[in-house]
Amino acid sequence: MNRFPRVHGLRNGYDPEQVDALILRIEATLGRGALEGPPVTADDIRMSRFDIRLGGYHEVAVDFALEAFVIAIETRGVEREEPAPGPAVKVKAEDDDAPTLPGLGESESVAETMTAAWLESQAARVERVSFRPGRLGSGYNEDEVDGFLDRVVATLRGTTDRPLSADEIRTATFSTVMFKPGYSVSQVDAFLTEIATVLDGRSAPHESEGQRV
Structure with missing residues (x-):
């Protein structure tokens, strides 16, 4: 399964297995699969590093996708908020619907955000x-x-x-x-x-x- 475009010719790219493993954990954190272990945080994504492999995933494509996932993780608020004394405080449940990213309607997905980021990178x-x-x-x-x-x-x-x-x-x-x-x-x-x-x-x-x- 190829989640991202691969580099052409005799070039190196990100190790596909390592990238896919991280994406599966991110998806599970966002409620799109069974989560094994602690949820992935935005800092975990920012600090992620991958080995280089011949014919691997295109680095720019992966990097822009991960940036979109950082937004999704931060917007979703994976960790529950502790209620403060006094008036009831709404707690964000982990089974909320898919995150609504800044500037996007609820019907627009993280995948669409990644597409927009990818096309913008190409325009630039x-x-x-x-x-x-x-x-x-x-x-x-x-x-x-x-x-x-x-x-x-x-x-x-x-x-x-x-x-x-x-x-x-x-x-x-x-x-x-x-x-x-x-x-x-x-x-x-x-x-x-x-x-x-x-x-x-x-x-x-x-x-x-x-x-x-």
């Missing part, structure tokens, strides 16, 4: 990307590429009425300039292909084979 990545100059005095028109990347960011953030599809990103074309500044053709094409895969699997980082974190 597009905003930060820089390309080397084209070789031999030629390359893609920088203004055209920059304008297209703005549309990609808006698509990832859901702030456009005309979102791009993965195929549109993958097959985008730009004018080629000669003897003036331009972006490396191969680097731009490779980056857009990678971003297209993000849209192909919009459910990342939490979706697995028929099961969500």
